[in-house]
Amino acid sequence: MDEQSELRLELKRDFTEFLDQDFGRETGVGRYVAKVDDIIKHYAQTKRVRLEVDLQDLSDYNEELHRRVMGSPSTCMPPFEEALEEFIRNRAPKLLEESQRVHVSFTGEFGPHTTTPRQLTSKVCADGVSVQSW
Structure with missing residues (x-):
């Protein structure tokens, strides 16, 4: 196995553990297990799978x-999405169609980057923008 394949498998394993890592809290179901269960529950209406992951949770x-x-x-995204797909298939084996894509998105702080409106050259969705005067 080449180095890229090993890295991909390692990342997939890490993301699978992340999804399942908070099992055993007071409710007996972890945060991301509950989110995946909610996706499964609403799949019949939405026909889509997108898991929002808080970057702070990943950092913690x-x-x-x-x-x-x-x-x-x-x-990192392809192995994370593979881990999510496998996680869902383990919880609801008949839910996803063979060609169904699953997606992971991130919320939270992406770092100390600043920009001005003049620097935006395309449509951008910015969450949590703060304005500072100098």
Whole structure:
């Protein structure tokens, strides 16, 4: 197995553990297990799968994994989506169609980046923008 394949498998395993990591809280079901169960419950109406992951949760779980996602999202997203698909198929084996795509999106703070309206050259959705006067 080459280095890229090993990295992808390692990331997939880490993301699977992240999804299942908070099992055993007071409710007996972790935050992301509950989110996945909610996606499964509403799938008949929505016909889509998108899991929103809070970057702070990822950082709290594993700082190195958080750093990898922030530093190289194109390397991390495919194994995360594979882990999510497998996680859903384990919880509801007949839910997803064979070609059904699942998606992961991130919420939260993406870092100390600043921009001005003049720098925006396309449609951008910005969450949590703050204005500072100098």
